[in-house]
Amino acid sequence: MKEKRVFDQMRAYTPGKQIEEVKKEFGLDRIVKLASNENPFGFSEKVRQTISDEVSSLEIYPDGYATELRSALAERLQVDGEQLVFGCGSDEVVTIICQTYLESGTNTIMATPTFPQYRHNALVEGAEIREVPLIDGYHDLDGMLEAVDEDTQVIWLCSPNNPTGCLINQAQFNSFMEKCPAHVLVVMDEAYVEYIETDDYPDTIQALNKYPNLITLRTFSKAYGLAGLRIGYGVASKAITKLLNITRGPFNTTSLAQKAALVSIQDETFLKEITAKNIENKQAFLQFCDEIGLSYYDSQANFVFVKLPISGDELFQYLMSKGFIVRSGEALGHPNGVRITIGDKQDMEEMQALIKAYLASSKEESLR
Numbered sequence: 001m002k003e004k005r006v007f008d009q010m011r012a013y014t015p016g017k018q019i020e021e022v023k024k025e026f027g028l029d030r031i032v033k034l035a036s037n038e039n040p041f042g043f044s045e046k047v048r049q050t051i052s053d054e055v056s057s058l059e060i061y062p063d064g065y066a067t068e069l070r071s072a073l074a075e076r077l078q079v080d081g082e083q084l085v086f087g088c089g090s091d092e093v094v095t096i097i098c099q100t101y102l103e104s105g106t107n108t109i110m111a112t113p114t115f116p117q118y119r120h121n122a123l124v125e126g127a128e129i130r131e132v133p134l135i136d137g138y139h140d141l142d143g144m145l146e147a148v149d150e151d152t153q154v155i156w157l158c159s160p161n162n163p164t165g166c167l168i169n170q171a172q173f174n175s176f177m178e179k180c181p182a183h184v185l186v187v188m189d190e191a192y193v194e195y196i197e198t199d200d201y202p203d204t205i206q207a208l209n210k211y212p213n214l215i216t217l218r219t220f221s222k223a224y225g226l227a228g229l230r231i232g233y234g235v236a237s238k239a240i241t242k243l244l245n246i247t248r249g250p251f252n253t254t255s256l257a258q259k260a261a262l263v264s265i266q267d268e269t270f271l272k273e274i275t276a277k278n279i280e281n282k283q284a285f286l287q288f289c290d291e292i293g294l295s296y297y298d299s300q301a302n303f304v305f306v307k308l309p310i311s312g313d314e315l316f317q318y319l320m321s322k323g324f325i326v327r328s329g330e331a332l333g334h335p336n337g338v339r340i341t342i343g344d345k346q347d348m349e350e351m352q353a354l355i356k357a358y359l360a361s362s363k364e365e366s367l368r
Contacts, residue, residue, distance in 0.1 A: 006123050013120070017325050028323045034341040034351070035327040036227070037162070037192075037303050041274045041344070043225030044267040047260045054259050062255040069258045073233065076265060077205050083235055085244040086253050090191055090219040090232030093244070095121045097215070097234075100247045101153045101185055102127040109147045110156040111139045113163060113333030115189065118156040127153070137164035137297035137305070141176045148181060155180065158189045160196065163332045163339045165299025173202035177211050185240070188216045191232075192301035194223035194271060195278055201300075205235055212237045220257075222302065223271060224264040231257035278302050282342045288352045292359065305329070307337045310362055318358050324351045 019031045034040075066086045074081040087093035094117050102108055104126035110118045112131040119129055128151075132143040144155060157176075159168040168176070173188075180186055188204045204216040219232035231253050234244065264270075285304060289296050295307045308315060312329035315338055319326055324347075329337035342348065 004124070004126070006126065010120070010123060013116070017320060019325070022320055022323070022325055026321050026323070031323050031325065032343060032347045032351070033325045034343050034347070035325045035339075037222060037301070037339075037341045038227050039223060039225035039274060039302070040341070040347070041225070041277060043260070044264050044270040046263045046267050046270075047226070050259045050263045051256055054256050057255065060255070062251050062253060062258060064250045064252075066253055066258050069262045072262055072265060077235060079205065079208070079235055080238065082238045083208070083241055085234045085236070085241045085248060086258075087232050087234070087248070088230045088252050088257075089221055089227075090189065090217045090234070091115075091117050092230075092252060093217055093232060093234045094118060094187075094189075096244050096247045097154060097185070097187060098122050098125050098127070100243050105151065106153045107149070107151050108154040108156070109144050109152060111144070111158065111161065114156065114158045115162045115191075118158075118187075122154075134161070134164065134166075137161065137166040139166075139168055141168070141172055145176065145179055148184060150183075152181075152184050154185045154187060156187050156189065158191075160192045160299065160301040162191070162301070163303075163327070163329070163334065164297040164305050165192075165301040165303060166297055167196065167198070167201060167300045169198075169200045170202045171200075173204070173207070177207065177214065180213070182213050184213060186211070186214050188214065190216055191219045191222055193218060195275055195302045196300045197279060198300060208235065208237065212239070215240055220261045220264060223275060224261070225274075226257065226260050226264060229254070229257040229260050231261050277344070278342050281345055281348050284345070285340075285342060285348055285352065288356075292356055294359075303339055303341045305332075305334065305337055305339045309336075309359070311335055312338045314362075315355070315358065319351065319354060322354050324354065 019033055022031050070081045070084050098121040102122050102125040107128035107130055108122045109130045111134050122129055130147045132140050208214055215234050215236035217234050221227040297305045316326055316328035327339040329335050
């Protein structure tokens with residue numbers, strides 16, 4: 001057997017350090033994971049009972065159409081239910097898009113650094129990758145448009161961008177969509193949309209009525225705290241979702257995930273509470289960074305990418321040895337920095353003290 005030649009230059013996704021792995025490696029009892037942009041405040045308590053009830057029917061296949069969830073989301077978003085496609089996390093919708101639109105002889109455009117699965121899945125399908133560097137953490141939208149030609153099939157916009165947290169505002173989005181050729185599918189990945197604080201953000205769901213070449217991706221993994229259940233979705237024109245649903249596997253989202261997502265969108269109180277806590281704790285962390293002279297990207301997400309005078313791996317290793325897992329910029333295409341998920345107040349304060357002490361020690365060492 002011979003695999004596709006592209007696999008010679010690829011490797012499997014490398015996840016961040018896992019809690020039990022770090023406990024064993026450093027002999028620690030307590031680990032605080034701030035590496036994967038998970039919700040440190042958990043999930044809605046209403047989900048717990050829903051999952052318990054659903055466990056009694058595990059022998060039955062899930063609803064491949066996700067009827068209840070589809071109906072509830074369609075009503076909430078004010079779209080037709082046929083405009084939705086569900087995935088095992090929104091990253092599976094990314095895979096489905098690549099399988100549907102990309103092949104050898106086509107190209108796809110994305111920022112760098114950004115969510116790595118755009119590139120990964122496009123390569124698997126044999127497409128040419130065109131990467132346009134960020135400008136101070138933001139998408140270079142003009143540069144991305146300049147990269148378009150007749151073979152361009154998909155452009156990926158991650159807003160807020162992972163790993164920088166910077167977003168594309170209303171005016172920038174409108175200008176980009178007006179200039180983008182109609183034959184190019186524009187993917188607006190809004191995995192962190194619930195955390196956005198500014199009002200200057202495009203309503204991409206409403207924009208679907210104007211731009212038939214647009215698809216918006218969202219997920220229940222982040223703000224809703226359902227990362228372990230793996231469910232996300234895309235919203236687009238019926239013409240697009242019809243194709244994506246042909247590509248999609250028949251039972252790609254579980255009964256547990258569908259029910260949990262359904263309950264989650266109905267618990268607005270939980271979402272308001274956790275996003276308010278995120279804003280409060282993030283502002284305190286940014287103030288800390290300002291006080292000790294660390295710069296950072298303008299994040300509208302539940303994480304902050306902090307620029308460092310040392311390598312990201314160096315601080316990552318130190319914090320891990322103390323029981324805090326963050327994400328080194330080395331793994332994200334930005335070596336001198338770390339991406340830190342905003343945690344609860346006590347954990348953030350403890351981590352901040354560790355960062356301050358370590359950087360002070362490193363500075364003293366360099367002056368000797």
